[in-house]
Structure formats: C-alpha cells, structure tokens
Amino acid sequence: MDIVFDTYRSSLFTAIELGVFFGSIGVVVAPSMIYAAFSLGITLLSIAFVYLLFNADLLAAAQVLVYIGAINVLIVFAIMLVGPAPLLPSRPLAYRLLCFGAASGLCLPLVFASTEGLWNKTKLEIPGEDEIVQIGIGLFDRFLLPFETVSLLLLVALIGAIWIARARPEMKREMPSQDKPLL
Template identity: 50%
Template structure:
C-alpha cells in the first residue's frame, strides 16, 4: 500500500470515528448545548469525507450552509429560549425510547442492506474538476428546483420559530399554554442579576 492510500485510509477512519461518536453524543447527551456543538462536529466530519471523495464544492457547501447557518441557528435558538421553567414529566417515557430505538435500528438495517446490495461501480468515474460546480448548479435550478425551494422554506420556518420562542416575553399570552404572561416574572427569569420583586419593593412602615 502506497503512502497516499494509507494516509487516505487513516483520514477516513478518523473522520468516520469522529462522525459516529459525535452522532451518538448528539442523541445520548442530556445537555442540548453540548448536543448542538457535537452536531457541528458531525457536520464538519461529513465535510471531510466529501473532501476525500474529491467533492470540494459539496464540502464547502456543507461547511457554509449546515455548519455556518443551520447549526448556528440551532445554537441561537437554544441560547435564547428561556430554560428556567421546569419541564413537565413525560408520560410513557420508556415506551417512547423503545420506539425511537426501534425506528433507528430499522433505518440502520435499511441503510446497511442498501450499501451491501447496491452494485457499486468502483473505482467510479473520473473527476471532472471545476465542471462539477456548473453541473451541480444546473441540477439545482432544473431537476431539483422544488426540493431546493422547500428546504429554504423549512429553514425560514425554523428561523421564525426560534424568534417566536426567544421573544415570548413581549407577547401578551404564552404561545404554549395560552395563559396571560407575567411580564415581570419573565423579565426576572431572563435577568437573574436583577433584584427580585420582594427585595426591590420598599418595606412597609412599621406601626
């Protein structure tokens, strides 16, 4: 085995290991902030795998769109949403976890079956270099125009949802329960350094 092939194999193993470990961390870690950061690592590992496949444009789009836009949007939504409210206990949590594990294992089995039964034409067609960018642009605006626009609409909906969740304190009613929002309480929860209402209110004069 030549030096180039061994280097490519080592890079592939390292990127694949980082991708798998990061994906497990995204699913299993209870802290959503750590999960969001690990999601960025997973997307960067995928960009590295695209580079190994000589797909430089796809790797750059992966970093710019998913890491630089989608993952940052997720982090902003997590940071801005008020997490001081106590979470309600979920019913039949064990059943939900079992169903999630079953769905994930079913998808994994399906992907493994597709990977094993597909007649891969190795080593594949030769790289066309910079002409690949022109061909991708043609496909984006002809054959795959509808999925491209649907993805942009989904990203817009996610951004609007993040803004609504982050600005719940300016609404007259809670967007989740519909109850009237306590503006003073929300302000104290968002600014823990401010004095509480009891401490800031003047004490009643003693008789």
C-alpha cells in the same frame, strides 16, 4: 507506495467514520440541547471530511458553509434565544430497547452494504469547470424555487423562535439600574 496510501486513506476514513458515529450518538444522548447542537456540528464537519476524502471539494465546501455555517448556527441561535427545554420524563427500559432495536434495524442495510463491498470502489473523478457551472446554473434556474422556499422556511423558524422567546414571561430580565453597582 499505493499500499501505504491505501492504508493511510483507510485509517483516515475510519477516524472520520468514528467522528460521524460519536457525533451522532452525542446528538441523541446529550444532556442539553446546546450540547446536542454542538455534536451535530461535529457530525456535519465529519461528513464534510468524507466528501474531501472522496475528492468532492465542492460538496465539502457546501457542507461547511450551508449546514455548519448556516443551519447549525441557526439551531444554536434558536436554542439560546428560546431558552432551555423542559426535561422530558424518563422512558422505561423496554421502550428504550425497542427504539434502539428499530434504529439498528434501519442501519443494518448500510452496514451490510459497506462490509460486502457493494460500494463502487473506483476513484471519483474531480469535476471540471463545466460540471460546476452546470450546478450553478441548475441552482439558480431549475432549483431556484426550492432554494428560496427553504430560505423562507428558515426565516419563518427564526421569527417563530423570537416570537416564542418574547412571549415567555420568565425570559424577561430586569435591566440593572444606573444607581446600583453591578457587582
């Protein structure tokens, strides 16, 4: 029975890894910023599934609520408010290959660590109520200032996006008058 469960778990983990991989590739190569934001949502959701697979339900819920529910929605809202980004000029092939090589070089230690079995393969224990209470106390006691600082930073980013969108004259649209038909 353990062999079937391990096979199922490893195939599920491989599918989730593919979701993270293709989602992150979509963030980089998406033709539009809105598609990149949706690909980021797919990547973050796949990471939440990784947390679920390792019995970290609290981290998975935080991933979905904070990163997908708040930050990704804020990114989509800012993109839709500011409007489409100008197209960047195409880079030479040598520059793109150099960037790909640098990014691959940064990922190689993770690839070697995962293939060599350097990760701890013991089963993660489900945290008890005491650990969850300690996380809550730490969040509202020791880490209250960084938590509030991040929320203020996100609020400033949202206000900045609204200010930039209002300052652009091409974003202003005429409202249809009452005497003209809409169609």
